[in-house]
Amino acid sequence: MIDSAIFRAYDIRGVVETALTAETVRRIGCAFGSEMQRQGLERACVGRDGRTTGPMLRDALVDGLLSTGVDVIDIGMVPTPTLYFATHHFETGTGIMITGSHNPPEYNGLKMMMAGGALYGDQIQTLYQRIVADDFAQGEGQLQITDVLAAYHSRIVSDIKLDRPLKVAVDCGNGVTGVVAESLLRDLGCEVTMLFDDVDGQFPNHHPDPSKPENLNDITKAVLDNGLDLGLAFDGDGDRVGVIDNQGQVIWPDRQMILLSEDVLSRNPGAPIIFDVKCSRLLAEAIENAGGQPVMWKTGHSLVKKHLADLKAPLAGEMSGHIFFKERWYGFDDALYVAARLLEIFSKRSESVAEIFAAIPNSINTPELNIHFAEGEHHAFMAEFSKLAWDGAEVSNIDGVRADFVDGFGLVRASNTTPSLVIRFEADTAAGLARIQDQFRAAMLNVAPDLELPF
Structure with a gap:
């Protein structure tokens, strides 16, 4: 039996050996290859991040893909955006990245693209249905093992021109960006101080998730202690980057x-x-x-x-x-390229990074707040919550409820990846923030009086 819960909104993800076994991944390869055959696609790129379970899952995935008659280009251990790049470089438009992103070490997963687009929603469910029905194409594909990091590296270096060298600290968090970050930034003309750039899927120093402030302590210290221009902290697979200015402030x-x-x-x-x-x-x-x-x-x-x-x-x-x-x-989302584009902008300005951002308006805001529910109940809550009226606000319902007031906003939406609500507030003043939170608190408790709110 295959655990249907690993087939999520944007990817496949689960704990290896329990939900995500080698046999499960082999069958996902069979389903993906069969879907490729249906669409007349012949070649797929495969890459993996630095997690310890990556090689085992790579073998299973490639085995499944080849068994359907599609050809596989294996690009080895690379950041997720390098896999996306490979689908352009080799003109396949199709690929699978074996990555657990920023989940704990025991997790792994698959991010997939086919015919130039990311697989999500119903397309991921289609793979699951194929597996349940045992509906697989048969054939004998060819395997090609090749390097694409050099081409990726030179493509970025040829695009980005720095007007002056910058002093940069880089924290790879023992994630897979360690294979390319230092050489890339040096070739762009930066002076680089590296932290935790040896790839280690156990993440011994801190979790590779730059969206959490507690994971930015090391990079902040490195910037301040060495008087650097800025710090860059990459996530585990290289599609997100945290930025620290020269005064140690996080630039969200x-x-x-x-x-x-x-x-x-x-x-x-x-x-x-x-x-x-x-x-x-x-x-x-x-x-x-x-x-x-x-x-x-x-x-x-x-x-x-x-x-x-x-x-x-x-x-x-x-x-x-x-x-x-x-x-x-x-x-595509590429933290290494985004970092390079930011460096390019900073290098053209005479002010410090802190001064550049000081000139950009700021607000008082909360980090992302979460409330956990039993499976499915967060959607039931949102169905009721979205019926409420909001005085004095412009309301958007494209994803949850976002109420924009003259001086700030509140947001409540259902997460697509876990059974939880995602909540965020922003305002021009502390008083405005408190007022908007009060309004949301009353509205949420109106729908679910027993809810324990994190604000």
């Missing part, structure tokens, strides 16, 4: 997006820039002020990636740290 992704948007819009006036419902309303204002069209969209890297392609937007970003460049790049 929605503020990174303000700077990136202004830069992109200077060359692409009037273009749409996409961001998810968790982002600051100051981002929308900044996009408008820079002559762009702000487009708020649902959270989820696969959903944002598709919307970017649909709207032909040059840039999109999520509060979680997934940032997607179509201008000069391929439209």
